[in-house]
Amino acid sequence: MKKAFVAIAVSTSLFVLSACGNNSDTVVESSAGNVTKEELYTAMKTSKVGGSDTLKLLVTEKVLDKKYDVTDAEIDEEIKKVKEQTGEKFDMALKQAGLKDEAALKKFLNGQLLIQKAIEESLTEEELNTPKVKVSHILIQTEGKDAAAAEAKAKEIKAKVDAGEDFATLAKEHSEDDGTKEKGGDVGTIVPGQMVPEFEAAALKLKTGEVSDLVKSKFGYHIIKATERTEYSELSEAEQKAAKEQAMQVKYSNGAAEKIIQKELDDAKVEVKDDDFKDLFKAPEEAEKK
The missing domain is CATH 3.10.50.40 (Chitinase A; domain 3)
Incomplete structure (x- = not known):
């Protein structure tokens, strides 16, 4: 769905999991904050995606929000890009992405920009300074x-x-x-x-x-x-920005991004209280052992 919705595609590829729920008021506990059943239900209504996808994004956002800042201006800029690229098909694009309305898109983009900042911070000098x-x-x-x-x-x-x-x-x-x-x-x-x-x-x-x-x-x-x-130092500002974006895209495509986010979740000591989501925050290799 063009470049402005790349983050949505990335999120889906990172967190494709199954859904459900139980009677516990607290679904997940972490050092960054808890997610309650009510909060999960509200998020699912606005995003219209599966419970496990929504839950993982909620927890990931809480964890990353403790370390990184996303401004309203940054979100507005991403909204502007989406509208420019989709034009009259903006509402249709939201529905295809599983989002109820523009408010849901803003909430979603906040989480995606937090993920992006975490991946960006992980870039090494060698990865950035590519000629x-x-x-x-x-x-x-x-x-x-x-x-x-x-x-x-x-x-x-x-x-x-x-x-x-x-x-x-x-x-x-x-x-x-x-x-x-x-x-x-x-x-x-x-x-x-x-x-x-x-x-x-x-x-x-x-x-x-x-x-x-x-x-x-x-x-x-x-x-x-x-x-x-x-050399990288001789590139224009636009070319350097493109090089950074490409370096981040490599991390998404080779699986490094998922490991970076998984480490953030591990460090936050995420504890699942709902048995239906018990393996949701485990690294893929751990979940496979179960």
């Missing part, structure tokens, strides 16, 4: 082939590159990546998390004009050339 590197490559595949012969061919091509032969021409002649060979091997700018780890690690180390040694991945042998490199 912008544009690369080309030559791929010699290994799947279904004699691995030694593929390696020998890759070494032969690398020798030609080292001898000064034109990289783009060699890519068109020898690369087995049909998506890039006709473009002289042009891959474009490396986006963290979108390439296989071996390729990404090697590419991000290269200076402009530099060529890697052979890089082995599940696809085969790569010869990578950096055609343009811009």
Whole structure:
């Protein structure tokens, strides 16, 4: 549902669990505050999503609210983005997201922005200060082939590159990546998390004009050339913001975000009083043991 609803999709992917309830007035206790049955019921009426999804979001919001601040201005800005992107379909978009009205969206976005701030704080200098590197490559595949012969061919091509032969021409002649060979091997700018780890690690180390040694991945042998490199400090403010967003997205996609939030919940000593939700706040690997 476009970028403004990415947080909603993230929440759903993080907390897809089942629902129910019992007669206890307090459903969950934590050092950040308790959630009562009445509070859960009220939240479910406004969000129109399952009890366990709503409960986990309620508790997560209470826990994160103790550490992070979300301003009304930040929420209003997100609302504005949603309205700009959905236009006349705003109300329909809310219904599709399981939200009753704009007030429910504001409440939901408050929780999502708290999660976002927790993920953002976890970013390391290395994750943030990623350079912008544009690369080309030559791929010699290994799947279904004699691995030694593929390696020998890759070494032969690398020798030609080292001898000064034109990289783009060699890519068109020898690369087995049909998506890039006709473009002289042009891959474009490396986006963290979108390439296989071996390729990404090697590419991000290269200076402009530099060529890697052979890089082995599940696809085969790569010869990578950096055609343009811009250090993080040289990026525009907008590019740095985009780089931060991309670094956070990597954490969402590789499961690191879920572990960060789980640690916040563990640190808050969440205690479930309702048996129907007894495994809700356990790490996935713990729940699987039950």
